[in-house]
Amino acid sequence: MRRPVIAGNWKMFKTVDEAVETVASLATLVDGVSDREVIVAPTFVGLAAVARAARGTNVSIAAQDCAPEPGQGAFTGEVSAEMLADAGATHVIVGHSERRQFFGETDDTVNAKAKAALGAGLTPIVCVGEQLSDRDAGRAEVVVEGQICGSLSGLTAEEVVRTIVAYEPVWAIGTGRSATPEIAQQMHRLIRETIAKLVGADVSEAIRILYGGSVKAENISALMKEPDIDGGLVGGASLDAESFARIVRYGY
Ligand code: PGA
Numbered sequence: 001m002r003r004p005v006i007a008g009n010w011k012m013f014k015t016v017d018e019a020v021e022t023v024a025s026l027a028t029l030v031d032g033v034s035d036r037e038v039i040v041a042p043t044f045v046g047l048a049a050v051a052r053a054a055r056g057t058n059v060s061i062a063a064q065d066c067a068p069e070p071g072q073g074a075f076t077g078e079v080s081a082e083m084l085a086d087a088g089a090t091h092v093i094v095g096h097s098e099r100r101q102f103f104g105e106t107d108d109t110v111n112a113k114a115k116a117a118l119g120a121g122l123t124p125i126v127c128v129g130e131q132l133s134d135r136d137a138g139r140a141e142v143v144v145e146g147q148i149c150g151s152l153s154g155l156t157a158e159e160v161v162r163t164i165v166a167y168e169p170v171w172a173i174g175t176g177r178s179a180t181p182e183i184a185q186q187m188h189r190l191i192r193e194t195i196a197k198l199v200g201a202d203v204s205e206a207i208r209i210l211y212g213g214s215v216k217a218e219n220i221s222a223l224m225k226e227p228d229i230d231g232g233l234v235g236g237a238s239l240d241a242e243s244f245a246r247i248v249r250y251g252y
Pocket of ligand 1: 009168172173174175176212213214215233234235236237
């Protein structure tokens with residue numbers, strides 16, 4: 001059985017105090033929810049304080065990015081996966097479409113970051129997803145397959161099984177236009193089949209694949225009914241503790 005994961009990506013929002021307040025409220029609202037993983041991803045500056053506030057609760061902490069280089073070194077402005085683990089993170093989002101789109105990240109960069117995360121004992125949440133132009137041109141599947149192969153390249157089966165994949169069609173992020181459960185399911189199936197080809201069916205059946213793109217309390221239940229959707233990566237609707245808790249508590 002794949003344990004569902006509901007992860008909130010706070011992007012470049014919230015002061016440290018606001019982030020701490022939000023995680024404290026969230027932890028109260030999702031107290032006792034033990035059949036699914038709950039994760040929030042604050043900014044780098046908020047991460048240590050949020051992790052401290054979440055200690056002893058069922059909310060885990062992700063970073064939104066990490067350096068491709070491990071450990072320590074002369075890389076001004078970078079934060080390594082080891083440093084994130086030290087600050088209390090257990091997960092790290094890599095290859096979010098905003099990083100690919102605005103910061104020039106390629107599958108090679110994402111691959112290096114996923115390896116750095118795994119090396120530091122963190123769970124990478126590897127994001128993939130096609131642009132609207134890819135979908136309109138009938139290239140959505142080819143693009144996502146390529147992103148999966150490139151981003152997970154060289155990982156062992158044992159490493160892939162520790163990874164989480166998030167399928168986030170770029171046209172659905174922050175637009176209010178979520179993919180239908182059927183469209184999402186088709187792509188999740190394809191991702192699972194691609195992973196089976198890369199590292200075997202055992203791994204592909206065990207790996208969690210999240211859907212992201214305008215997830216809200218109103219659509220999470222329908223998405224979670226699909227057999228290959230194992231959770232959600234939530235942007236806008238994760239910023240408010242009550243709104244995010246409603247998503248986390250789908251089906252309750
Ligand atoms: P959204 O963002 O939920 O605001 O569409 C999702 C994401 O970017 O992870």
